Amino acid sequence: MSRHLLKRAVKYSILGSGIGCSTFYLWKNDWELTSIGVVRFGRAACVALRIAVDYKLSLHNQDNTSPAYQDLLSKIHLRSALRLREMICKNGGVFIKVGQHVGTLDYLLPEQYVSTMKVLHNQAPQSDLADLQKVVEEDLGKKIEELFINFESKPIGAASLAQVHKATLRDGQVVAVKIQHPKVRARSYVDIKTMELLVRGLAIVFPGFQYLWLAEETKKNLPLELDFLKEGTNCETVAKQYKHFSFLKVPKILWNLSSERVLTMEYFEGGKVDDREYMKSHGISVNEVSRKLGKLYSEMIFVQGYVHCDPHPGNVLVKKTETGVDIILLDHGLYQSLTDDFRLHYCKMWMAMINADVEGIKEHATALNAGDLYGLFACMLSARSWSSITSGMGNTKITREETDEIKSYAAALLIQISDLLNRVPRQLLLILKTNDVLRGIETSLETRANATSFINMSRCCVRALTADKLQKCHSNLETFKVKLGCQWQLCKIGLYEMFLWLQSSFLGRYIFTIRNAQLLGR
Numbered sequence: 001m002s003r004h005l006l007k008r009a010v011k012y013s014i015l016g017s018g019i020g021c022s023t024f025y026l027w028k029n030d031w032e033l034t035s036i037g038v039v040r041f042g043r044a045a046c047v048a049l050r051i052a053v054d055y056k057l058s059l060h061n062q063d064n065t066s067p068a069y070q071d072l073l074s075k076i077h078l079r080s081a082l083r084l085r086e087m088i089c090k091n092g093g094v095f096i097k098v099g100q101h102v103g104t105l106d107y108l109l110p111e112q113y114v115s116t117m118k119v120l121h122n123q124a125p126q127s128d129l130a131d132l133q134k135v136v137e138e139d140l141g142k143k144i145e146e147l148f149i150n151f152e153s154k155p156i157g158a159a160s161l162a163q164v165h166k167a168t169l170r171d172g173q174v175v176a177v178k179i180q181h182p183k184v185r186a187r188s189y190v191d192i193k194t195m196e197l198l199v200r201g202l203a204i205v206f207p208g209f210q211y212l213w214l215a216e217e218t219k220k221n222l223p224l225e226l227d228f229l230k231e232g233t234n235c236e237t238v239a240k241q242y243k244h245f246s247f248l249k250v251p252k253i254l255w256n257l258s259s260e261r262v263l264t265m266e267y268f269e270g271g272k273v274d275d276r277e278y279m280k281s282h283g284i285s286v287n288e289v290s291r292k293l294g295k296l297y298s299e300m301i302f303v304q305g306y307v308h309c310d311p312h313p314g315n316v317l318v319k320k321t322e323t324g325v326d327i328i329l330l331d332h333g334l335y336q337s338l339t340d341d342f343r344l345h346y347c348k349m350w351m352a353m354i355n356a357d358v359e360g361i362k363e364h365a366t367a368l369n370a371g372d373l374y375g376l377f378a379c380m381l382s383a384r385s386w387s388s389i390t391s392g393m394g395n396t397k398i399t400r401e402e403t404d405e406i407k408s409y410a411a412a413l414l415i416q417i418s419d420l421l422n423r424v425p426r427q428l429l430l431i432l433k434t435n436d437v438l439r440g441i442e443t444s445l446e447t448r449a450n451a452t453s454f455i456n457m458s459r460c461c462v463r464a465l466t467a468d469k470l471q472k473c474h475s476n477l478e479t480f481k482v483k484l485g486c487q488w489q490l491c492k493i494g495l496y497e498m499f500l501w502l503q504s505s506f507l508g509r510y511i512f513t514i515r516n517a518q519l520l521g522r
Contacts, residue, residue: 040095040187040190040191040194043090043091044087044091044095044194044195047083047087048198048201048202050083052202054079055076055080058072059072059073059076074110074112077110077112078112080113081110084113084117085116085117088117088120093125093181093184093191094188094195094222095191095195096120096124096125097161097222097225098195098214099120100120100160101433103118103120104312104440105432105433105436106383106436106440108380108417108436109414109417120160121314124158124159124163125158125160126158127163127181129153131182132163132165132179132182134182136177136262139260139262140259140262147169147170148168148169148170148177149168149169150167151167151168151177152167153165157314159331161180161225162178162184163179163181164176164179165177167264175254175265175266176251176265176267176268177263177264178228178263178264178265179261179262180228185226188223188226192215192218192219192222195215195218196212196216196219199211199212199214211418211421212422213429217426217429217430225334226260228259228261228262228333230333231263231331231332231333232253232258234332234335235250235251235253235265235332236253237306238250238306238308238329238335241304242299242304245295245296247292247324247325247326247327248326248327248329249268249319249326250329250332251265251268252265268328268330269319270317270318270328271284271317271318271319272313272316272317273293273316273318273327274313274441274444274445275313276444276446278318279318283320284320285325286446286447287447288325289327289445289447290441290442291456292327293316293327294442294455294456295456297311297434298456298457298459298460301338301343301434301457301460302343302347302457302460302463302464303463303464305337305340305343306335306338307336307338307430308329309336309430309433310333310334310434311329311434311438312437313441314330315330315331316328316329316330316441334430338427338431339427340468342368342425342428344465344468345364345367346428348360348364349364349367349381350461351458351462351465353378354461355392356389356390356391356392358390361374361375362374368428369423370420370423376413376417376420377420379406380417383435384402385402385405455497458493462486463490466483466486470482470483
């Protein structure tokens with residue numbers, strides 16, 4: 001074959017490959033031309049390149065031990081985060097979903113990125129009602145006006161992947177209708193590939209930037225979140241699995257009015273779980289809310305191993321009833337099923353931290369692939385400083401200074417944190433996000449020490465480890481000893497809870513004030 005013919009063969013092979021890839025993308029995304037994503041890919045690539053150059057040039061030949069370096073790094077983090085957010089808002093869809101995820105990773109990423117991305121929880125896009133009507137008609141075979149006697153045009157909630165509208169069925173039942181944004185599914189495949197490529201590229205430019213886990217988790221979880229029938233199944237599973245919690249309310253699904261892109265469910269009213277003003281005006285105790293939320297999620301993580309992984313305030317409502325406060329759990333698109341092996345090691349890790357057992361922390365951190373970074377790992381899990389952990393987390397209340405110290409770790413130890421997040425089991429990544437969101441809710445509610453999730457988490461750890469020991473018992477005597485040990489540990493936790501209650505009560509504060517006055521008098 002002549003050189004000229006060879007060049008033509010190569011040229012047409014490349015052209016054919018391009019056409020083939022484009023055709024595949026279009027087929028994969030319902031033949032929507034915008035799914036090729038050249039504009040969104042180019043926008044994301046330009047921003048990523050701009051950020052990489054900014055870090056490289058600004059930090060070149062800088063002394064990383066000087067205070068000036070940290071100040072400069074903080075400024076670069078902030079302007080890079082702002083650039084990312086601007087790009088995310090323009091690209092929308094999957095990009096907003098990832099940005100919202102970043103906004104929940106307190107103590108794991110530099111504060112500038114987290115605080116900048118938190119805004120995205122309140123800036124999710126809204127689709128035109130006409131576009132949503134097409135989705136409903138395509139999936140359910142009927143127009144909105146044929147299905148509902150009333151359908152409110154203004155959404156009661158808008159998220160990165162869908163929005164929810166209040167509607168009334170022809171029999172008078174009020175429902176919530178969750179409808180997927182029309183172009184999200186079509187663009188998702190290309191957007192995930194774009195993020196994966198950019199993260200890999202940044203890892204080459206910055207060897208310490210190992211956040212491929214973020215793209216991988218999005219790639220794994222997004223198809224599940226885009227399938228609303230799967231969400232409906234999750235909804236029914238969690239209602240059945242946690243039915244022993246009378247305060248937990250989960251919407252019932254109307255399957256005859258649901259599809260992969262439309263989910264019709266029971267409508268609930270209530271206030272956001274972090275809205276102190278709503279609770280005050282409705283006579284709801286923030287401590288009761290925090291206690292019940294901690295009890296629910298501790299049961300999910302440590303005992304059952306089936307965890308709702310998106311508990312941000314828009315997905316958790318509270319409502320006062322005659323029997324107390326109900327916790328209403330919404331958006332069941334993302335759950336994490338934990339293996340028994342992981343769950344038990346995670347329990348033992350927490351028990352070691354609660355008991356300030358450094359050797360135990362090392363052992364179980366190693367079992368969870370943290371290795372020599374066990375100290376940093378413990379700080380990431382608990383959002384406490386190493387000095388607080390080794391002196392007993394339950395003995396000291398977290399202070400503003402300690403919180404600031406932890407956040408400064410996230411900026412200074414970015415490479416080590418990145419390394420850890422790539423090492424640990426993938427099951428842990430969504431748990432870390434869930435923990436941070438729950439801590440944020442407790443902080444917003446300003447709950448008493450005895451009402452925080454710490455107490456309920458300790459009880460659930462004891463119960464989970466006891467259940468594991470009971471399975472290994474070979475005699476009635478062994479079983480009796482294990483059960484007795486469990487009751488003794490639960491009793492100690494109960495006494496400690498009472499101590500915290502007394503300490504935070506009026507009497508406790510009075511005694512503390514008198515005691516301080518006596519000490520000063522000496």
